Amino acid sequence: AQKVTQAQTEISVVEKEDVTLDCVYETRDTTYYLFWYKQPPSGELVFLIRRNSFDEQNEISGRYSWNFQKSTSSFNFTITASQVVDSAVYFCALALYSGGGADGLTFGKGTHLIIQP
Amino acid sequence: EAEVAQSPRYKITEKSQAVAFWCDPISGHATLYWYRQILGQGPELLVQFQDESVVDDSQLPKDRFSAERLKGVDSTLKIQPAELGDSAMYLCASSLGHQGGGAKNIQYFGAGTRLSVL
Numbered sequence: 001a002q003k004v005t006q007a008q009t010e011i012s013v014v015e016k017e018d019v020t021l022d023c024v025y026e027t028r029d030t031t032y033y034l035f036w037y038k039q040p041p042s043g044e045l046v047f048l049i050r051r052n053s054f055d056e057q058n059e060i061s062g063r064y065s066w067n068f069q070k071s072t073s074s075f076n077f078t079i080t081a082s083q084v085v086d087s088a089v090y091f092c093a094l095a096l097y098s099g100g101g102a103d104g105l106t107f108g109k110g111t112h113l114i115i116q117p
Numbered sequence: 118e119a120e121v122a123q124s125p126r127y128k129i130t131e132k133s134q135a136v137a138f139w140c141d142p143i144s145g146h147a148t149l150y151w152y153r154q155i156l157g158q159g160p161e162l163l164v165q166f167q168d169e170s171v172v173d174d175s176q177l178p179k180d181r182f183s184a185e186r187l188k189g190v191d192s193t194l195k196i197q198p199a200e201l202g203d204s205a206m207y208l209c210a211s212s213l214g215h216q217g218g219g220a221k222n223i224q225y226f227g228a229g230t231r232l233s234v235l
Contacts, residue, residue, distance in 0.1 A: 004159075033222060043206060045160070045226035091159050095222055104150055104173060105224060107159030 002027045002094050006108035013082055014116050021077045021111045023092030031097040034068065034075045035105065039089040051075065087115045119143040121227035123209050129233045135197035138230045142211030149186055150224060151194050154206040166192065167214060199234045206231050
């Protein structure tokens with residue numbers, strides 16, 4: 001069975017600070033995908049990024065960056081120069097690869113990020 | 118921009134009553150998922166459809182929950198009878214599935230139905 005651990009339940013920082021959200025995963029499969037989703041107070045989960053297990057390149061998108069390290073089974077998410085609009089619950093998730101399609105996601109418990117003005 | 122539509126947004130019901138939720142996925146998405154999210158937790162998969170067929174319902178409490186996607190498009194999730202512990206957010210998601218190439222397993226979520234069982 002798969003497992004995703006987000007040890008930080010809640011993080012509070014002041015606007016413009018950098019913040020890193022940790023994600024550690026467990027799976028016996030060699031082919032899998034990792035995801036990050038954002039859940040604002042409205043409730044809808046918003047897709048941020050997907051990485052596959054064969055691609056360990058870090059990725060940067062504007063103020064967001066992701067660090068994928070298979071050696072430590074981690075997929076951490078950093079927000080640079082945080083803004084109040086970044087306040088939300090962030091979920092890390094894992095999906096196994098099935099050749100015919102896409103498996104359901106296994107989510108972590110989420111990290112509630114609070115950006116104070 | 119295409120969205121996953123869910124209704125109702127909120128539902129209050131009494132214990133032992135029946136309740137149903139509806140989901141309309143993004144047009145062309147072959148795979149549809151129902152998740153349950155308890156307050157303060159991450160979503161948990163209940164059932165996955167590929168077109169009209171159930172791919173995974175191993176976590177669906179089949180004594181009281183049922184799900185269908187008769188024409189391979191929209192879907193209904195039903196609970197009968199509802200119990201106090203069913204109070205949660207019910208999220209629907211869809212993905213391109215096997216037709217989608219590299220983007221096939223990116224799941225897009227609806228706004229959810231928040232269920233309160235009294």
